[in-house]
Amino acid sequence: MIINGCGMPEGRIQAGLKAILLASILTVGLFWLQGDISVGLLDEGWLWYGTWRTALGEVPIRDFYAYDPGRYYWTAAGSVAFGNGIMGLRASVALFQVIGLTFGLLTLRRIINSWWLLGLMGLLLAVWMYPRCKIFDHCISLAGVYFAVLLIEKPSIIRHFATGIFVGGAAWFGRNHGLYGFLAFLCLILFVWRRLDSSDFLKRLAAWGLGILIGYAPMWIMWICVPGFLDSTIESIMVVFRLKKTNLPLPVPWPWTGNWSQTDFMEGAVRISTGVLFILLPLFYLMTALGLVWPRGDALRQKAILIASLFVGVPYLHYTFSRADLSHLALGIHPFLLGVTSLPFLLRKGYQRVLGGGFLCLVFAFSFFSVFMNSPVYLKARASQDPFVEAVIGVDRIWLHPYTAHLFKTLREVYGQKIGAGENLLLIPHWTVFYPVFEQASPLYELFFLVPSGEDRERKMIAELEEKNVNWVILGDVPFDGRDELRFRNTHHLLWRYITDHFEPVQADGLPGNYQLLKRKKSKDTLEMGGTLK
Numbered sequence: 001m002i003i004n005g006c007g008m009p010e011g012r013i014q015a016g017l018k019a020i021l022l023a024s025i026l027t028v029g030l031f032w033l034q035g036d037i038s039v040g041l042l043d044e045g046w047l048w049y050g051t052w053r054t055a056l057g058e059v060p061i062r063d064f065y066a067y068d069p070g071r072y073y074w075t076a077a078g079s080v081a082f083g084n085g086i087m088g089l090r091a092s093v094a095l096f097q098v099i100g101l102t103f104g105l106l107t108l109r110r111i112i113n114s115w116w117l118l119g120l121m122g123l124l125l126a127v128w129m130y131p132r133c134k135i136f137d138h139c140i141s142l143a144g145v146y147f148a149v150l151l152i153e154k155p156s157i158i159r160h161f162a163t164g165i166f167v168g169g170a171a172w173f174g175r176n177h178g179l180y181g182f183l184a185f186l187c188l189i190l191f192v193w194r195r196l197d198s199s200d201f202l203k204r205l206a207a208w209g210l211g212i213l214i215g216y217a218p219m220w221i222m223w224i225c226v227p228g229f230l231d232s233t234i235e236s237i238m239v240v241f242r243l244k245k246t247n248l249p250l251p252v253p254w255p256w257t258g259n260w261s262q263t264d265f266m267e268g269a270v271r272i273s274t275g276v277l278f279i280l281l282p283l284f285y286l287m288t289a290l291g292l293v294w295p296r297g298d299a300l301r302q303k304a305i306l307i308a309s310l311f312v313g314v315p316y317l318h319y320t321f322s323r324a325d326l327s328h329l330a331l332g333i334h335p336f337l338l339g340v341t342s343l344p345f346l347l348r349k350g351y352q353r354v355l356g357g358g359f360l361c362l363v364f365a366f367s368f369f370s371v372f373m374n375s376p377v378y379l380k381a382r383a384s385q386d387p388f389v390e391a392v393i394g395v396d397r398i399w400l401h402p403y404t405a406h407l408f409k410t411l412r413e414v415y416g417q418k419i420g421a422g423e424n425l426l427l428i429p430h431w432t433v434f435y436p437v438f439e440q441a442s443p444l445y446e447l448f449f450l451v452p453s454g455e456d457r458e459r460k461m462i463a464e465l466e467e468k469n470v471n472w473v474i475l476g477d478v479p480f481d482g483r484d485e486l487r488f489r490n491t492h493h494l495l496w497r498y499i500t501d502h503f504e505p506v507q508a509d510g511l512p513g514n515y516q517l518l519k520r521k522k523s524k525d526t527l528e529m530g531g532t533l534k
Contacts, residue, residue: 045433100139164211
């Protein structure tokens with residue numbers, strides 16, 4: 001089962017082609033099973049909106065609130081081949097998933113000889129790509145481990161340069177990935193220099209730095225050539241410093257917390273499994289770091305995957321714990337999964353290998369009771385008493401939970417009967433998916449309203465609503481994460497007051513109880529003009 005860490009039995013090209021084929025089979029299989037199930041009202045809608053507007057020529061960050069541009073240009077290019085509907089978006093993302101899974105499989109191919117076993121481990125990696133609208137993030141961390149392994153196996157100048165290109169390219173898809181990659185590989189380069197090969201350190205560091213500059217070239221070019229893009233990028237960075245956080249935090253779901261008297265068995269299993277994994281990630285990295293204190297040379301190279309998972313995975317702990325829910329656990333778990341998979345193949349004695357294999361089996365079990373039980377295909381299969389129904393979203397037919405299907409039906413009727421295609425509509429606080437559904441551009445730069453914007457920005461929002469003659473608002477007064485301070489009226493009090501003063505409720509049957517349709521009141525001047533015309 002063990003393969004030499006510095007080579008493969010088959011040729012590299014042959015192994016790469018097989019890995020691409022296996023990654024494609026896994027991706028296509030999962031897409032066939034669940035590609036047309038469920039839709040995300042916020043995050044997936046946000047990505048869909050950005051893809052649609054980018055394809056129309058708008059610039060992410062400058063023209064609408066967005067992540068870094070790489071993912072939007074990828075999906076916008078994919079929309080040419082797959083269409084601009086929700087299924088086209090998912091197909092574009094799935095194509096990127098093939099790339100990420102290929103890197104993961106090429107990493108594991110160094111230790112796993114059986115393609116069946118490799119397929120099983122690839123399935124584990126693919127299932128943890130949750131939620132699917134964040135597959136870019138999962139794939140980048142998988143690629144990071146692969147490039148780290150290359151650096152450990154042979155720390156040549158060309159590999160340092162290639163690693164730098166990866167870090168720069170990753171930053172174009174997400175500045176957090178650029179930061180995590182920069183820290184991870186800087187520390188890894190120092191580790192390799194001190195423990196494996198102390199030659200040409202400055203040349204390697206220079207090659208790595210040059211690679212970062214080249215990999216990040218698309219961003220540099222946009223800063224220089226796209227008017228206003230640099231200023232918008234700086235402003236988006238300053239928002240983080242103003243808020244003093246990168247996400248809306250959630251308490252860690254430790255397995256010993258929760259109201260167990262009101263929790264059934266399956267919900268309890270999900271919570272315990274998720275909580276245990278939150279413990280295992282930092283504990284695994286700590287134990288791995290301690291185990292690297294004494295080995296040197298070839299003994300370290302045999303642990304290339306384990307070392308790579310440590311250096312790449314530790315920075316992603318920030319991502320995981322910044323908002324401690326299942327989706328953010330998934331966003332940081334792939335380096336851990338690769339490292340855990342390598343354990344049974346590193347332990348030589350029989351009982352130690354059994355322990356390593358047993359630990360890996362536990363990870364499989366925890367994965368089943370956490371991420372798989374939250375996957376679209378499982379949720380649809382389990383919903384026997386309240387089965388999913390087929391609904392039309394744009395040009396695609398999607399299976400939705402009855403509540404979500406009713407919401408889409410209601411909003412479609414409200415938009416068609418009350419608002420109309422020629423009117424500007426503002427959605428508050430976070431139903432971003434309905435902008436591309438109605439092919440309606442957001443009247444504001446912001447697409448959702450979860451954190452305070454500041455009074456100056458709120459005044460600019462009000463001026464934009466006036467300038468663009470926005471006459472309709474769908475407003476929800478909902479406590480995000482169950483926190484009253486995150487209600488729209490509390491995060492954007494000036495904008496809330498403006499809307500309640502200048503808009504009036506309109507009857508719209510079917511909206512959730514805490515949502516309402518609002519129409520701009522007629523001004524005194526308009527009423528007088530109407531009276532004169534009569």
